[in-house]
Amino acid sequence: MTNSIREIRDADCILVIGSNTGEAHPVISYEVVRATKRGATLIVIDPRKISLTRHAALHLRPAPGTDHALYLGMLNAIVTHGWLDREFIASRTDGFEAFAAALDAWTPDVASAACGVPAEQIVEAARFYALGLRRNAAEGDENALPRGASTILYGMGITERSNGTELVKTLANLAMVTGQIGRLSTGVNPLRGQVNVQGGCDMGSLPNVYPGYQQVADPAVRAKFARAWAQRQSKAGRELTLPESPGLTFIEMIRGAADGRIRAMYIMGENLMMTNPDATLMERAVRSLEFLVVQEIFLTETAQLAHVVLPAASFAEKSGTFTNTERRVQLARPFTRPPGEARPDWAILCAVGRRLGRRLRRPLRWEYGSAAEVMREVANLCTIFGGITHERLETVGLQWPCPTPEHPGTLFLHAEQFSRGRGRFHATSPAPPFEPTDDAYPLVLSTGRILYHYNGGPMTRRAAPLDWREPRAYAEIHLEDAARAGVRDGQACLISSRRGSIRVQARVGEVVPVGMIYVPFHFREAAANLLTHADGLDAGAKTPEYKYAAVRLERLRAERAGAAGAAHPPPE
Numbered sequence: 001m002t003n004s005i006r007e008i009r010d011a012d013c014i015l016v017i018g019s020n021t022g023e024a025h026p027v028i029s030y031e032v033v034r035a036t037k038r039g040a041t042l043i044v045i046d047p048r049k050i051s052l053t054r055h056a057a058l059h060l061r062p063a064p065g066t067d068h069a070l071y072l073g074m075l076n077a078i079v080t081h082g083w084l085d086r087e088f089i090a091s092r093t094d095g096f097e098a099f100a101a102a103l104d105a106w107t108p109d110v111a112s113a114a115c116g117v118p119a120e121q122i123v124e125a126a127r128f129y130a131l132g133l134r135r136n137a138a139e140g141d142e143n144a145l146p147r148g149a150s151t152i153l154y155g156m157g158i159t160e161r162s163n164g165t166e167l168v169k170t171l172a173n174l175a176m177v178t179g180q181i182g183r184l185s186t187g188v189n190p191l192r193g194q195v196n197v198q199g200g201c202d203m204g205s206l207p208n209v210y211p212g213y214q215q216v217a218d219p220a221v222r223a224k225f226a227r228a229w230a231q232r233q234s235k236a237g238r239e240l241t242l243p244e245s246p247g248l249t250f251i252e253m254i255r256g257a258a259d260g261r262i263r264a265m266y267i268m269g270e271n272l273m274m275t276n277p278d279a280t281l282m283e284r285a286v287r288s289l290e291f292l293v294v295q296e297i298f299l300t301e302t303a304q305l306a307h308v309v310l311p312a313a314s315f316a317e318k319s320g321t322f323t324n325t326e327r328r329v330q331l332a333r334p335f336t337r338p339p340g341e342a343r344p345d346w347a348i349l350c351a352v353g354r355r356l357g358r359r360l361r362r363p364l365r366w367e368y369g370s371a372a373e374v375m376r377e378v379a380n381l382c383t384i385f386g387g388i389t390h391e392r393l394e395t396v397g398l399q400w401p402c403p404t405p406e407h408p409g410t411l412f413l414h415a416e417q418f419s420r421g422r423g424r425f426h427a428t429s430p431a432p433p434f435e436p437t438d439d440a441y442p443l444v445l446s447t448g449r450i451l452y453h454y455n456g457g458p459m460t461r462r463a464a465p466l467d468w469r470e471p472r473a474y475a476e477i478h479l480e481d482a483a484r485a486g487v488r489d490g491q492a493c494l495i496s497s498r499r500g501s502i503r504v505q506a507r508v509g510e511v512v513p514v515g516m517i518y519v520p521f522h523f524r525e526a527a528a529n530l531l532t533h534a535d536g537l538d539a540g541a542k543t544p545e546y547k548y549a550a551v552r553l554e555r556l557r558a559e560r561a562g563a564a565g566a567a568h569p570p571p572e
């Protein structure tokens with residue numbers, strides 16, 4: 001996030017885009033509700049009704065996969081009505097003129113035709129957001145200065161798409177055109193998912209960067225890491241050469257496994273058999289590996305396919321840091337002992353590293369005494385974490401960038417300038433989803449989360465009180481689509497895509513719009529990812545289009561209905 005969670009409550013206008021915040025980010029959702037109680041304008045942009053729509057001044061419901069047009073329509077309205085922040089554009093950005101010219105075609109009417117949201121709503125949303133107007137703003141408040149603070153919160157509804165990167169750039173354009181960034185309670189804020197996904201990226205779990213977002217392709221960066229690691233690894237300071245080109249992203253690795261270019265894989269804390277798109281393809285790829293290691297806290301669907309399973313200690317059993325969505329690094333302490341032979345992940349990695357070293361002439365020293373010592377190396381090698389130590393974290397979580405031991409951490413980014421200096425406008429244009437609907441598969445499948453379960457389910461489905469709340473797989477279906485297929489509320493139904501079929505319970509109503517089916521992906525007995533596709537990855541991030549696949553809906557004969565989505569015993 002450019003800004004912080006605590007700033008949300010003081011925003012004047014909040015755009016929640018493609019995020020089921022109430023279920024997936026309950027704590028942040030409280031902050032949004034708190035802001036609306038203080039008079040903030042909440043605008044939800046989501047095809048589905050979500051719990052926050054109850055508090056929203058406007059709920060814009062674009063047809064799935066079409067909201068890029070809506071943002072271009074908003075940008076057009078902002079330029080046409082002069083709601084832009086000319087001073088911000090002049091002093092902080094480059095390339096506005098060319099960018100604005102490309103917007104001419106996207107009048108609110110054109111945008112409305114493309115996404116199905118009424119033109120007046122597009123203009124209204126643009127006005128509230130651009131000027132940071134509160135809900136009860138009076139006529140004439142348009143001219144009040146300084147403008148209020150507007151913030152964008154976005155989720156997987158726009159990133160898990162074949163053009164997710166373009167969509168995020170479009171939101172950045174919105175923030176720059178209106179100067180709604182670089183101040184308190186503004187910004188472009190991704191609600192990051194897993195508890196430490198931010199920390200994982202920060203530590204270089206990406207194919208193109210070392211820890212602290214330092215580029216693999218940069219020779220100076222490589223030399224710095226090579227020197228530090230060579231010193232640590234052998235007393236004689238052996239030379240280390242680090243690879244020069246970026247590695248592969250996850251789906252690229254899977255494709256590599258499927259066609260034999262990748263023969264071995266070491267997976268830590270990822271249950272790809274449940275969570276990656278096109279589970280049939282995943283299984284074929286994983287089974288074709290010559291050697292698979294899975295480091296896990298449970299014997300998941302993926303671990304069951306491994307040649308070697310390394311038991312890891314869970315968060316409750318080890319110390320280390322977690323970095324949350326607002327860049328806040330926080331210390332976790334163990335409160336119970338690991339079961340059996342389980343060890344902390346870092347300790348397992350070091351033990352494996354030492355054994356690799358045995359085959360070399362001068363053995364490697366993968367000797368770290370503790371997670372705190374690992375953190376000291378991180379601070380030495382990464383400017384943005386330079387001032388972060390476990391000792392400091394004992395009392396308070398620190399938000400990076402935190403370059404020195406005296407630095408208090410950074411509440412919000414880009415106050416004076418952007419990472420590259422001046423912000424650059426990127427002209428973007430909408431692209432259709434990879435797999436459009438057709439006569440054979442007329443409905444859009446969208447997948448996501450529910451409050452009581454977590455991703456592939458290995459943790460929450462083992463927790464009886466949670467599994468009891470949501471024991472079975474289901475699909476949200478609109479009344480009209482259900483009637484057409486002869487499916488009734490509570491009955492079993494069959495959902496099929498070009499990849500496979502699942503049987504789930506139908507929840508018929510008006511949560512989803514006509515033409516959209518929503519299936520949570522937590523249930524292994526009716527795995528949504530049997531239906532999704534691993535094609536049409538986002539060009540920039542290589543993220544799969546989890547939010548759009550063409551499917552068809554069928555009713556099941558009565559005698560088979562009982563079995564569909566039946567409560568399933570949690571995995572042993």
Ligand SMILES: Nc1nc2c(c(=O)[nH]1)N[C@H]1C(S)=C(S)[C@@H](COP(=O)(O)OP(=O)(O)OC[C@H]3O[C@@H](n4cnc5c(=O)[nH]c(N)nc54)[C@H](O)[C@@H]3O)O[C@H]1N2
Pocket residue numbers: 017018019020021023024025045046047048050062063064065066067154155156157158191192193194446447448449450451452453454455547
């Ligand atoms: N309880 C619970 N909490 C979780 C998780 C969990 O599994 N369970 N997982 C965590 C993880 S890893 C993540 S990444 C986050 C995800 O958090 P979110 O991104 O908030 O969650 P999703 O369920 O993926 O919701 C995506 C939303 O996008 C909407 N959407 C679908 N298509 C479109 C579209 O075309 N346009 C727009 N504007 N919206 C669209 C859907 O209707 C849905 O409301 O949640 C985290 N928190």
Ligand SMILES: Nc1nc2c(c(=O)[nH]1)N[C@H]1C(S)=C(S)[C@@H](COP(=O)(O)OP(=O)(O)OC[C@H]3O[C@@H](n4cnc5c(=O)[nH]c(N)nc54)[C@H](O)[C@@H]3O)O[C@H]1N2
Pocket residue numbers: 156160193194268269270271272274275276277295296297298300312313314315345447448449454455456457458459521528529532546
């Ligand atoms: N259809 C569909 N698919 C999706 C999505 C979607 O919206 N729709 N969302 C996608 C998103 S945003 C995400 S983030 C992915 C999530 O995909 P995964 O990361 O595969 O999902 P999780 O179930 O969270 O898996 C985490 C695994 O880590 C293990 N684990 C927990 N703690 C530890 C630990 O301390 N050490 C080790 N070694 N292991 C541990 C857990 O047992 C679990 O098996 O799913 C993606 N898949």
Ligand SMILES: [Mo]
Pocket residue numbers: 192193194
């Ligand atoms: Mo995620």
